[in-house]
Amino acid sequence: MTHVEPIAATRLSAGRAAGDETSLGGFFARLDPDVRSEWAWDNYKPTIEALSRAFGLRRLVEIGGGRDPLFTPDEAAALGIELTINDISQEELDNGPEEFAKARFDIAGDLTDTGVQRGSYDLAFSRMVFEHVKDGRRAWSNLNEILAPGGVAIAFVPTLYALPYVANMAIPEWVSQKIVKMLYPHRTDDEDPKFPAYYDWTFGSEKKLRPMLEEVGFREAVVVPFYYHDYFERIPVVRQIDNLMNRVAAARDWRFLTSYAYIAARK
Template structure:
């Protein structure tokens, strides 16, 4: 698969592409889940990005305090929910605020962080363009943002966006009981605003947010239909075809790595 750039490759862009290549990026969905943390670590190591902000960290931050200390990282956790953030381990700075709000840059600190990242958060934000603008504002010059999110128009997310929230929650919790509200991975309403791996849809918004360059990595596949024989096989075959042909409009997930 090819990646997309906001402008002609520079040494900094080449660095991002090399980091991803060294991690062995393929476009199958298992890789994006298994290599999210290694990608954050490698970006940090390769570019000396020590001051981190994890957006939407909630109860399940990417790094445990001992890992952060071992890696020499200064990590701040953010979430819109004080309750979710209260369930995170102690040992971090914690900031409760809506990352897309006009006040977020002043609350979190302008030009403060070297690396800002989030996983499975952007689909829950109604105004993702505002979120990217705020991420740019809180990044130090030369800082990097990494966003990992599901993308339209993969079938499960189209269905989720069309269903009433109560119905989609019931179906998800019936098929995957671990996703119940009292479990460790609750479901939240999803909007899928700017959740695309298409350059045509994403690049103008990233430019307007103030980023100088970006790499988009698409992925295909998921496990949502794993308990439906027949449907599972047909859907998997379609995703393999879409992956081979680089059909971004039906990708399942994406990494966006953007530099201020």
């Protein structure tokens, strides 16, 4: 792939707050993320660690963490954080590290009888979860409910309108299941299953997301865009065309063609 310059502070729509060290915009401007999705994958854990330190966030919950949370118990202890693992599946939670607290609830559902309390957490984070949520607005509203004042929510998501995700939405689920298993034999139902994706409110554009996030109660929002993906690595001509599209989109900051994003919001 052709080299693309890193994101400058002005590339972040919240860059107007880049000089404010207490803002999310300032945090991500100092983080100086690259536009390539490889950076997003390699640096998500360090980003969560840095957020925790920068804003003094100690009570963390991983939405959809299940059996494979981002941090190990030793890593959480070294960071001085209290980590709760969330999932909608009790089986997934039972297979997770026993050292962590567990919380079974649907982030896009009714939280009334789940036992989770308003203001329970300082930082809620997720990886590749929100694209599987049917009601993204409800999920973000619930995140706001479970966060303490000043708390931060961050979701690492694939974004519309990258070609693979548009195709995934357009074709029947049983067809996409077969395609994924053909291209990625390691994606077994037991180890790494494919779940239906809806991509509700998974955009790389703050212009689209900020009004919704403010409506559900967040006072600050930052969307960090990333380009490129590996879905077409085994399809030569399509791969080359898609890489060209990503190169142009990244250079011109076309948010409607992002492949992934960190969506972060502060209560």
